[in-house]
Amino acid sequence: MAEIELFHYHYSESLLNRTDTRIKLLSLLALTISIFHSQKLSLSILSIFTLTVFLMEYYQSKCLSPGRLLKIIRSFLLFLIAIILTRSITIEGTPVSFIPVLSEEGLYSGLIYSWKLVLVIILSQTFTSTTDPALIHGAIYKLLNRIPFLKAGIIATMMTLTIGFIPLIFDQYLEVSNARDSRLGNDTKNPIKKISSIALPLLQTTISRADEVALAMESRCHNNNPTLPDMGFQKKDYMISALLIVFLFIIFLLNI
Secondary structure (H helix, E strand, O other): OOOOOOOOOOOOOOHHHHOOHHHHHHHHHHHHHHHHOOOHHHHHHHHHHHHHHHHHHHHHHOOOOHHHHHHHHHHOHHHHHHHHHHHHHHOOOOEOOOOOOOEHHHHHHHHHHHHHHHHHHHHHHHHHHHOOHHHHHHHHHHHHOOOOOOOHHHHHHHHHHHHHHHHHHHHHHHHHHHHHHHOOOOOOOOHHHHHHHHHHHHHHHHHHHHHHHHHHHHHOOOOOOOOOOOOOOOHHHHHHHHHHHHHHHHHHHHHO
16 A cells, blocks of 8 residues: 555545536646746745645545645655755856855745745645546546647547556555565665666556556547536536636736
């Protein structure tokens, strides 16, 4: 079993679980764009909003606790540190007193960018934990189907499979890591051997699972335009949409 349930769906009767999937998809896209184009004040407001949504979902469903969220963020820690160091080295400015290679402007930029990524991770985790994967394909198809000259079925299938494989890859990583540790494979001090002992089995299991999924879809005569689930906007969906539009408009005005 995976210790970190990264991007897994949890059924509950919370408000976000009952919200239309199309609203959640568009909200995730709009909030992500707003986060990466926000300045100090608007980013602070978006941070409060993101944490409020997460805590509201936690108190309603009890599925994703703050402790689990910290574990999820910790799994991206090396990636975030790499971003901070890269921007600190590449952006010119006032050298840091104790590490002259780094610049204060680059360090600040790296911290801000990393914080934006953390907010996106929280939003993505909240979305996937409150959205049934079976509804994502139908939502994407209905959103793109009205756009001419666009193969909505193929795009919806590709995006759904991608979203579905993200938690699978992390689950496989934890299984491979635990299997290696149980065989005392973590005793080696060579970093290349440590990485290869996980990367190669993980790549093999991921490709094998992808091949199994492809064969299963082919055996069931899968097509890109399957029967879509019933979706309909309710009163709460219109209210959430209206509130979100007003909120994003305020963020837009703050960024001008």
